[in-house]
Amino acid sequence: MRTFLAAATGLPTILLTAALVVMLCFWFLVAAGFTTTYSFDADLDLRACGMGGVPVTIAISSLTVLAWGMGVGGTLILVVFTSPGPVTGLLRMVVPVLALLAAWQLTRLFVRPLHRLFPDEPGPVSGLGRTPDRDHLDHAA
Template sequence: MRTLLSAATGPPTILLTTALVVLLCFWFLVAAGFTSAGSFDADVNLRAWGMDGVPVAVAVSTLTAVAWFLSVGGVLLLAACTPPCPAAGLLRMVWPVAALPVAWRLTCLFVRPLHRLFPDEPGPPDRGEAREHVDHAA
């Protein structure tokens, strides 16, 4: 338990832990009815990030949770499998930063099936719709 706590609160994972706590507070507010999951949608378009079709809060929450789990899991794995040395310490500092692009890619894969649950969110056009749009333009 001590190792898990030190992995979650050690640098640089503490940044992801803080973001995760903020997101948990947000979702508690959503569950209590004080705000909605779509409260940030008017400001951000996630199409360029490959996470469109779901509310921004869902995409960012998924990204943060996946990054946190990868970061803490990797640091715990490094702590269990490597002897204490400067190289292992450097790896423990680099791993959470390196986990972010992996978390982004996994989040893109995780939110893709969620498009059906959020029909009011703009998603990628179907191929048939794109062809019809081109045919009408010509």
């Protein structure tokens, strides 16, 4: 347990842990009725990142949870299977960045089928700023 806490609160994984805490606080506010899941939709458009089609809060929450889990998991793997040294220290700095990139790709895959649950949200971008719905209409004509 001590190793897990050290991995979750050590640099640079603490940045992902802080994002997770902020995200959990937001969802507690949603559960208490002080805000909604659509709070940030007017502020941020995630279609260009491939995460459109769902409320921003759901996409960012998924990204945060996945990045945190992979970041802490990768750090734990480094701690358990490598000896302390400069190379391990450098790898510990790279793990959260790689975790964030992998989480972004997984979030893109995760939100795509969720688009059907949020019909009022614009769909994800599929090349040159065109949505899949318009591409389908163009091919049908």
